Amino acid sequence: MVTLARKTLLALGLPAALFALWWFASAGSTSFYFPPLSAITAEFAETWTPERWRDDVLPSVARLAAGYTASAAAGIALGVLIGRTRWLFHLTEPVLEFARAVPPPVLVPVIMLFAGIGDGMKTAVIVSGCVWPILLNTVAGVRSVEPVQLDTAAAFRLGRNRTLLAVVLPGASPRIVTGMRQALAIGVILMVVSEMFAAQSGLGFAIVQFQRSYAIPAMWSGILLLGCLGAALAALFTVFDRAVLHWHHRQRAEEV
Amino acid sequence: MLEVAGIGKDYRVDGGVFTAVDSLSFHVAEGELVCVVGPSGCGKTTLLRMCAGLLAPTRGTARVDGRDVDGPPEGTAVVFQEYGRSLFPWMRVGANVELPLKRLGLTRAERRDRVAEALRLVDLEGKEQVWPWQLSGGMQQRVAIARAVAFRPRLLLMDEPFAAVDAQTRADLEDLIRDLWSRLGITVVFITHDIDESVYLGQRVLVLSSPPTTLRAEIHIDLGPDRDQLDTRSAPAFAKLRAAVWREIQAAKRGAA
Amino acid sequence: MRRTLALASMSALALALAATTAACGGEEDGAGGADAVSVGVIPIVDVAPIYLGIEQGFFAARDIELELTAAQGGAAIVPGVAAGEFDFGFSNITSLLLAQSSGLPIEIVANGVASTGVAGEDFGAVMVPADSPIQTxxxxxxxxxxxxxxxxxxxxxxxxxxxxxxxxxTGIGFTEIAFPDMPAQLSAGNVDAAWVVEPFKSLIEAEGGRPVAWNYVDAAPDLTVAAYFATSQLVQEDPDLVQRFADAIAESLQYATDNPEAVRDILGTYTDISPEIRAALTLPAFPAAVNKDSVERLAELGEADGIFENPPDVDALLP
Structure with missing residues (x-):
């Protein structure tokens, strides 16, 4: 329990220090675009009413969840297929490296033509960025599964499905989870980017609209909220990581 | 049980073809414990992989239980040299041993019992909940052996399983194999580079040549069914047999006919 | 590891703070005593007069060396002027009312562009596809x-x-799309209608689209759509420069009104509009002065729609 308290204190320590630094450094600010932190926090409760949470924040998070889940499903499925099939890997590798290098914001007008301007488009934008780290890390993870383990599975005739579920996926899971963590960070950014085009609601949309209508303290409050959202999602991911890879973490810690 | 007829393996290399195994023919009867030795690089592992259906031969055949091997044969278990990497670190010991049993159509209770029995046989009773990486090297290899034993295979192929283990542990594991073999009546093909080990364990020792590999010699080991690390190894008959194998291997290394 | 993390965060924060405070530009003296002046503009039809003014030497004659920077919209220009990156900016009136009502200290210094005031012949309209059921x-x-x-x-x-x-x-679903993307989105049916200005209006017409509303004309007679502005600080500290700039703009606006072909030609130098579209598009009006009544009307319309947090002070905004 002591270590948990200590860890929490350490985790919150730097943010608290930065917050205090910001507070005092900006206290007397008259700059339009950098108001005092006290003004921003005062705006916070006024801006982020329950209606805004329901109409802006929740839809954004929901789209992020949908896009991220779709990316994970597609990325892992395709990654396993490509990683396990050698000719397919060699065929697709250059194309994949090309595709992942294209920044999603550049693709947004194109995506808008295919996917319209509603939730589908925003989710597609998120997928267009999130799928790559998951796909490529899955391919790498699958290709690096211990050959002796694959031989064991083959020798015991475990079969394709059981080999996939009991050997390949768990063996590749550390790399896959790494890809998923990268994708989460990208997803939060794209959630905002997708709402800068043809949006009518959303957290990113609200922040941009505040900026456009010169409601600067509200804009900053939105940015703070976005940061907290990102941090909360990262914390949630750590829980997921510990659950899925608990054996991996213990092994690294305890290995004889 | 295992019929190998003219089996061979070629590899394509820069500038041509490398014949690892030229032609091997031998048989292993049901319930036998046969050891295979040879100089380094003589293709012992290649031979085992072809018998296990993990590698396709270039020519010749292997037949297990009367059926051609064109993929891992039914009822065959393999124990690899790299024990640490053949166990799955995301499963505890019990789950590792249980995994191959899952497609045998047994009930959960039957599987659990087989796992417990196998672990008891390898002297790891009660260790189902331990993680593989919490065990020493010798114990990990025992888990791999338990996994093979629980499977109740007809044929057990072992690829230099004790090469990476220290001498004392190796002695214990050798006795374990003989014990399991005599109790369960499995057919065992044991690949090793250790001459002493091959003589101590086997009923027959097959000596391979250098590449392109053929069968150099087949030596019957008539040391009797009860063997003991101390007494058997110090018996004069042991020394004679050991010397015979050693001479064949030296000749093989020299490339003599 | 933790110490490195702390150091990294501090450095990042310090860098960010330094970068933003360094954005304070301001005028410098150009060669030969002329004032080097930066203006933020949107590369559209509306700002053709200022380009003409440079070409005709109206600014040089008043010792002004203009440097134009193209931005995507008022959203980038207003902050740029407020931060001192630009001396003057070009923006639509409603954006300026918004900025002023939020406390940004800016003032209009010269007129920019106005509606032709003639329905059926204006440079902005609400367009629908040819087969749209929307008629009016x-x-x-x-x-x-x-x-x-x-x-x-x-x-x-x-x-x-x-x-x-x-x-x-009240039931209209307005959605924000950049002008260049609007023709494609309209064709694709993702939006029912699009409010566009030239050249996009002509582009949509070329694809068969038709106008259903002339909103600039409807809002107020002879609507001033956009203007050039500066910070109140500049107006107070250097009224001479502001006056010279305003005079040059006025001369440019007059020249543009008198020489519409010159306007179409100069468009080719700072936009990618094809010669066919340039010849076909409807030019806006370039009156010399801001129409104060129309500015007040825009303020009223904005207040009715609730876009201002505080009511704008039109008098403080106008020159």
Whole structure:
């Protein structure tokens, strides 16, 4: 329990220090675009009413969840297929490296033509960025599964499905989870980017609209909220990581 | 049980073809414990992989239980040299041993019992909940052996399983194999580079040549069914047999006919 | 590891703070005593006069060396002027009213561009595809209409068009799409209508689209659409420069009014509009002065739609 308290204190320590630094450094600010932190926090409760949470924040998070889940499903499925099939890997590798290098914001007008301007488009934008780290890390993870383990599975005739579920996926899971963590960070950014085009609601949309209508303290409050959202999602991911890879973490810690 | 007829393996290399195994023919009867030795690089592992259906031969055949091997044969278990990497670190010991049993159509209770029995046989009773990486090297290899034993295979192929283990542990594991073999009546093909080990364990020792590999010699080991690390190894008959194998291997290394 | 993390965060924060405070530019003296002046503009039809003015030497004659920077919209220009990156900027009136009502200390210094005031022949309109069931402004009720910026001149004037035609604007779904993307989105059917200005209006017409509302005309007679502005600080500290700039602009506006072909030609130098479209598009009006009544009307429309947090002070904004 002591270590948990200590860890929490350490985790919150730097943010608290930065917050205090910001507070005092900006206290007397008259700059339009950098108001005092006290003004921003005062705006916070006024801006982020329950209606805004329901109409802006929740839809954004929901789209992020949908896009991220779709990316994970597609990325892992395709990654396993490509990683396990050698000719397919060699065929697709250059194309994949090309595709992942294209920044999603550049693709947004194109995506808008295919996917319209509603939730589908925003989710597609998120997928267009999130799928790559998951796909490529899955391919790498699958290709690096211990050959002796694959031989064991083959020798015991475990079969394709059981080999996939009991050997390949768990063996590749550390790399896959790494890809998923990268994708989460990208997803939060794209959630905002997708709402800068043809949006009518959303957290990113609200922040941009505040900026456009010169409601600067509200804009900053939105940015703070976005940061907290990102941090909360990262914390949630750590829980997921510990659950899925608990054996991996213990092994690294305890290995004889 | 295992019929190998003219089996061979070629590899394509820069500038041509490398014949690892030229032609091997031998048989292993049901319930036998046969050891295979040879100089380094003589293709012992290649031979085992072809018998296990993990590698396709270039020519010749292997037949297990009367059926051609064109993929891992039914009822065959393999124990690899790299024990640490053949166990799955995301499963505890019990789950590792249980995994191959899952497609045998047994009930959960039957599987659990087989796992417990196998672990008891390898002297790891009660260790189902331990993680593989919490065990020493010798114990990990025992888990791999338990996994093979629980499977109740007809044929057990072992690829230099004790090469990476220290001498004392190796002695214990050798006795374990003989014990399991005599109790369960499995057919065992044991690949090793250790001459002493091959003589101590086997009923027959097959000596391979250098590449392109053929069968150099087949030596019957008539040391009797009860063997003991101390007494058997110090018996004069042991020394004679050991010397015979050693001479064949030296000749093989020299490339003599 | 933790110490490195702390150091990294501090450095990042310090860098960020330094970068933003370094954005304070300001005028410098150009060669030969002329004032080097930076102006933020949007590369559209509306700013053709200032380009003509440079070409004709109206600015040089007043010892002004202009440097034009193209930005995507008022959203980038207003902050740029406020931060001192630009001396002057070009922006639509509603954006300026918004900025002023939020406390930004800016003032209009010269007129920019106005509606022709003639329905059927203006440089901005609400367009629909050829096969659209929408025939008049009132039909836009409950439609999805694309505008380039929400809560700005586009949606407030479009709502007025709908009201004047007897429709109910409260159900219109305005959605923000950049002008260049609008023709494709309209064709694809992702929006029912799009408020556009030239050259996009001509581009959509070339694809068969037709106008259903002339919102600039409906909002107010002879609507001043956009103007050049500066910070109040500049107006107070260097009234001479501001006056010279305003005079040069006025001369440029007059020249543009008198020489419409020159306007079409100069468009080719700072935009990618094809010669055919340049010849076909409807030019806006370039009156010399800001229409104060129309500015007040835009303020009223904005307040009716609730886009201002505080009521704007039109007098403080106007020159």
């Amino acid at each position: 402004a009132a039909d836009l009720a409950d439609a999805t209409v694309a505008v380039n910026t929400l809560n700005n001149i586009g949606d407030t004037t479009v709502r007025e068009s709908v009201r004047i035609d007897g429709g109910d604007p």
